[in-house]
């Protein structure tokens with residue numbers, strides 16, 4: 273009796289004793305995995321003890337590397353050449369990407385829904401490489417990052433010197449405590465027992481409580497934990513922004529045939545921008561920003577009708593579209609719409625269609641439609657003592673310029689750079705002196721991109737005629753003003 277009682281007490285004490293780590297990353301999305309891989313791939317930071325905690329199961333992502341699904345998944349992003357270069361040079365994860373499922377494309381043709389003569393082209397030639405950006409599934413990126421982390425772990429010979437990266441998936445963070453404020457914290461002597469080398473230092477390290485009963489204590493806690501970021505809330509960092517009252521409806525589609533043009537297409541409709549972006553062969557993906565009512569309809573419309581509706585939305589006049597929506601609102605399976613659409617399309621000038629519009633959409637991959645609420649948010653800062661935020665935890669953006677994931681890559685680049693500098697100078701990497709460099713490098717450019725996309729959204733969501741006229745005029749002027757356009761291309765391509 274007596275013996276077993278002490279043993280269970282001892283076990284309980286062991287379980288609740290926080291494990292000290294240099295860096296704890298919450299979130300196994302693209303941002304969190306990129307940070308872990310980049311830290312472990314840098315000879316300046318690879319000695320740091322790093323643990324990543326992810327609430328969901330990462331097995332499907334691990335499996336993707338060996339056995340990818342037949343069709344494209346519907347979470348797809350546009351990667352800038354800068355992000356690709358970062359994954360090639362700094363993270364070294366690009367070697368593990370499934371290149372058969374990456375589509376490099378050369379340009380975007382954007383045009384106005386209410387004035388089809390106002391057009392603007394963004395081309396990769398301005399960036400020097402000839403490539404504007406690359407389309408990739410989120411899961412392809414995440415899977416390549418996990419493979420890179422596993423490779424780096426496998427290469428470790430001396431586990432004392434080079435710490436393997438630890439990924440705890442299926443593990444949720446349920447609470448974060450500040451040991452200086454919390455009531456039931458471990459006494460000073462407790463901490464010294466766990467790791468005497470940590471000394472007094474660990475006294476102010478945040479304690480991360482996991483749903484498996486264990487706890488971690490971090491010299492630096494990084495929130496890569498997405499829009500609702502528990503880390504940001506713990507750090508009491510204010511995040512400002514608004515919901516757009518718009519949804520992004522996405523899905524995987526087939527075009528009539530493979531388009532040699534390798535272009536993305538974007539039409540600014542009054543309900544929001546609609547983009548069709550190329551994937552390999554005749555595969556493509558769409559992002560359709562819509563009002564709540566339209567988004568609901570788009571998810572309901574019969575799978576046979578949907579591809580034709582998408583073609584119509586890229587091509588027909590907005591009044592015609594409104595009429596088609598109304599018919600479908602009465603009955604989302606009303607196939608008489610198909611005849612109506614083909615009749616309206618038949619009245620268009622074929623050579624204009626071939627030259628200035630995407631190919632017709634022929635198929636929707638069954639079950640591939642999904643919707644996401646669109647919002648803009650930006651944290652006031654990306655740091656607090658022993659805390660840093662990266663990716664969607666720090667900012668969310670309208671998908672119209674496809675910048676969300678790329679901004680996260682740029683955050684990770686700046687954070688790793690700041691940490692390397694800190695290590696070089698023998699500083700505590702959780703200290704505000706080190707983290708201030710990160711915020712100074714990352715925040716202002718993100719703020720600029722967020723502002724520009726927000727303004728674009730607002731300009732194009734307006735239906736008031738004089739404004740539409742001005743906006744068309746604006747697009748044309750912009751298109752002829754090479755200098756201004758180059759700046760925009762530089763933003764899209766990240767160069």
Ligand SMILES: Cc1cc2nc3c(=O)[nH]c(=O)nc-3n(C[C@H](O)[C@H](O)[C@H](O)COP(=O)(O)OP(=O)(O)OC[C@H]3O[C@@H](n4cnc5c(N)ncnc54)[C@H](O)[C@@H]3O)c2cc1C
Pocket residue numbers: 298299300301302303304325326327328348349350351410443444445446496497498499502520521522559644645662663664665671673674675676677678679680
């Ligand atoms: C419709 C749409 C289209 C988009 N198109 C593009 C595009 O073309 N180009 C582009 O660059 N970006 C695009 N984005 C944005 C892009 O998808 C996101 O920016 C990106 O996924 C953010 O990555 P992240 O790692 O920061 O966050 P997330 O992917 O949100 O990852 C956060 C992770 O944290 C985990 N987590 C959260 N809380 C906890 C907890 N308590 N415990 C444990 N784990 C936790 C979550 O499980 C999640 O895995 C688009 C977004 C949308 C909605």
Ligand SMILES: *[C@@H]1O[C@H](CO)[C@@H](O)[C@H](O)[C@H]1NC(C)=O
Pocket residue numbers: 342343344373552553554555
């Ligand atoms: C894309 O389409 C082609 C031909 O239709 C197909 O062979 C290819 O495997 C597809 N790729 C993916 C990932 O679906």
Ligand SMILES: *[C@@H]1O[C@H](CO)[C@@H](O)[C@H](O)[C@H]1NC(C)=O
Pocket residue numbers: 388389587588589620621624625
């Ligand atoms: C472009 O707009 C004009 C005027 O509204 C219209 O007559 C023409 O058919 C449109 N072209 C296409 C391809 O929609």
Ligand SMILES: *[C@@H]1O[C@H](CO)[C@@H](O)[C@H](O)[C@H]1NC(C)=O
Pocket residue numbers: 342343526635636637638
């Ligand atoms: C893949 O896409 C094709 C073409 O849309 C479809 O016929 C097939 O059922 C899809 N396969 C799966 C597993 O979803």
